Amino acid sequence: MNHVVTAFCRHDGRILLARRSGDAGTYPGRWAGISGYVEGSTDDTEPDARREVSEETGLTSLELVRAGDPLHLVDGDDEWMVHPFLFDTETRDVRPNEELAATEWVHPTAIRDRATVPELWETYRRVAPTLETVQTDETHGAAWISIRALEVLRDGAAEAKSWDTVAELADALRDARPSMAAVTNRINRVMAEPDGDPKAVCRRAERAIDAAVAADREAAAVAVERLETDAPVQRVATLSRSGTVLATLRGARPAVFISESHPGGEGKEVAEALANDGLEVTLTTDAAGPGLVLDGAVDAVLFGADSVLATGDVVNKVGSVPLALAAARASIPVYAVCARDKIRGDDTFVGEGGGSLSSAEGVTSENPIFEVVPADLVTGVITEWGVLDAGEIATVAAEHAELGDWADGDDGSRKG
Structure with a gap:
């Protein structure tokens, strides 16, 4: 079995997709994340992901967001174990090497409309932000969290079969951080046009992410x-x-x-x-x-x-x-x-409360x-x-x- 890493580099709500060169040994001309073979331990593949990103794009300032569960896939006679990663980067200044025919910063939903390596959308979803990301983040500010909420809505709407499914997700995202007005307002703005079309919601969420970053x-x-x-x-x-x-x-x-x-x-x-x-x-x-x-x-x-x-x-x-x-x-x-x-x-x-300050009997906390x-x-x-x-x-x-x-x-x- 071949072990490979696939790294998605994210900047301001968009990810970097790369089209493999025509000389690539596998899947020439297909769109992918930044990928390569695992050369080290299959139990610790992050160094391989960082190496591939550095070699193929020149990006070195990477903040690990998430390492996803490996994805096992079989494609004809080939069997792969894909180790997915999501990194945040401070720049879109990419210097692709000869392994890449083209690069493009896109909303991840573009994966669904392109000729890609097998299961690229599923690979991305294993590291994509989730409702839990919005609910539990205690490090970043409201602006950052609101953009993650829009990403969750965008990705969910891309997959949804009905308006009700999208509306339930939007409700859950608003409820996730009720103190953060940016989350509520940005979700509401995307949902405010009652067209009943999940794909239209997806497109509006994409525009909302770009607008939020600019604002x-x-x-x-x-x-x-x-x-x-x-x-x-x-x-x-x-x-x-x-x-x-x-x-x-x-x-x-x-x-x-x-x-x-x-x-x-x-x-x-x-x-x-x-x-x-x-x-x-x-x-x-x-x-x-x-x-x-x-x-x-x-x-x-x-x-x-x-x-x-x-x-x-x-x-x-x-x-x-x-x-x-x-x-x-x-x-x-x-x-x-x-x-x-x-x-x-x-x-x-x-x-929002910060938890109890004391476990002593008779002591209440205001934190x-x-x-x-x-x-x-x-x-x-x-x-x-x-x-x-x-x-x-x-x-x-x-x-x-x-x-x-x-x-x-x-x-x-x-x-x-």
Whole structure:
């Protein structure tokens, strides 16, 4: 039996497909992931996957997302054991070698319409994001998770035979992270056209992923411009892991003071990423952050946002309120940067708990992960459309509330 690896490289919701050269020993001219024979242990094939990606594409900065269960397949006289992998990469800059006739960054659903190596869709599905991915991720921010939710909807709609199947999946994705407005709004926008066609949902989900990536990137660009025109800002305090904040800091390149962010400690990852990019970074405890702000260590506080309520209040990781209060006392600005899709259609705060703090009898725990920063402590909510005031936030909230109407028709039945 031949053991091979198939690696899918993902960037901003699309994966890299490669067309095998006409001289390939197997399946010449077919589309595939990045694949090759296992040369090491069949019990540890990740090094083989990384080697093949590096040799065939030049991509070396790879973050392992998932190693899938091996897929056994028989094709004529050939028997294969395929070991699938999914990697995230920070770039689409590919330098293909002679083994590849062409490469293309596509939505994975393109696999279903191309002449591929055997069972490529099934191989991808073994590493693709799932409902559980959306439900259980405790490391990434809401923007990242919302794009994973759209990927799940896209892939599910590509396979679905009925509208009801797609609608049930969309409901489950909205319920998976009720605190994250971006998940709800982006799913609702895809489902809001009641055409009853799963394939149309798939196409809209593909467009929604591209639009979400662009919106998050543009919001960061607006935030960079704002920081550079405020004095300019040279020292920024933040916490937690927001991809939009990370992009903003990489663009503006201030000195950064970042709180470690309990209970997940994701602030440490952000600190290391920024330091690797050459920024001056100070990692501190959550409790010490407000004191540093009061001592004049920073010029501004910059948050991401789990959600923005219709009132303009900002929902973010616990620790945000003390930083905002300290900033008010120190008379420095507090910004929340996010795409408009993080604005909720209502003013309801949906929190998430971080588990018990004590097992002792008689001791109850209050261990929230998120909290509400009042609007009067936030200088501005920076989006891809600029800095929104309270009236503009309310207008967007009303639009987002209407998107949710897809789930029920006038008679109480599901639309579509």
